[in-house]
């Protein structure tokens with residue numbers, strides 16, 4: 075017997091669309107299921123100014139499949155020379171919905187990020203004043219800190235002091251991967267939230283490293299021990315308004331993933347919704363899926379919820395997904411959960 079489940083159309087609160095041929099290849103994958111997405115600004119060169127965000131938004135809209143109502147929600151890449159007035163103007167016009175902070179060197183295309191947090195104090199104060207959220211890649215970059223500890227150390231040494239220094243700053247802890255991240259997000263008020271990816275609900279570090287190295291499971295922050303994955307599952311399926319979906323779907327062509335120095339990023343845009351239905355059903359929490367994908371994010375970003383819906387159907391036989399999508403930049407491997415998935419989005 076098939077089972078079906080309808081929810082308000084989801085949004086993705088952390089998405090990489092890239093540019094050019096890659097943008098054209100991956101955008102339809104997200105636009106098929108999601109109404110809106112927060113678009114990450116880590117292009118080369120990064121999207122720093124309001125004018126650059128507007129031009130990037132226009133390239134995204136031009137690349138949309140005909141008839142798609144998908145709405146890109148733009149962000150600015152915070153640098154040490156970002157102008158608070160430019161940020162305020164881009165937010166006031168409705169163009170920009172958040173500012174993204176990458177600690178310099180923390181992840182893909184983050185070299186223009188922040189080294190000295192004192193230099194961005196003025197922008198962050200302006201953001202607190204106008205209520206514009208700061209999205210954070212929360213990992214320290216100190217080579218002496220173990221890569222599996224970088225998120226927890228960031229919370230203690232950077233995030234908590236930053237929030238004390240700038241009261242009222244609205245912060246999204248992006249792609250949390252640890253029980254420490256879950257606990258810190260829970261400790262905040264309504265000025266603090268956290269996104270959780272699809273893949274971090276499914277894999278732990280063994281998936282990357284045991285039985286041969288699996289480059290398509292490598293992303294940043296890197297997946298941690300099983301107890302952390304379980305903490306993320308508990309948070310995502312709790313219904314707690316501070317947790318919502320940010321897929322961090324981050325396409326890289328296979329040639330750069332299957333490489334001596336492979337890029338970080340999992341591509342989940344294609345099958346995220348069926349995978350989440352699987353995970354939430356396993357946790358006996360299908361009734362909390364809509365909060366995670368479609369309600370908590372808009373509430374934090376102070377945007378209306380979507381009026382259209384999406385229907386997920388559970389079939390008796392496992393459903394198939396493309397192993398790769400073919401873009402003009404090259405093939406991109408779709409995240410493989412490693413188990414049969416019976417859920418499918420109704421066409």
Ligand SMILES: NC(=O)N[C@@H](CC(=O)O)C(=O)O
Nearest residue numbers: 090181182293294324338339
């Ligand atoms: N998550 C990743 O592993 N990679 C992202 C960058 C990021 O979100 O940290 C990318 O842009 O490829």
Ligand SMILES: [Zn+2]
Nearest residue numbers: 181211294295
């Ligand atoms: Zn990141």
Ligand SMILES: [Zn+2]
Nearest residue numbers: 090114322324
């Ligand atoms: Zn990302």
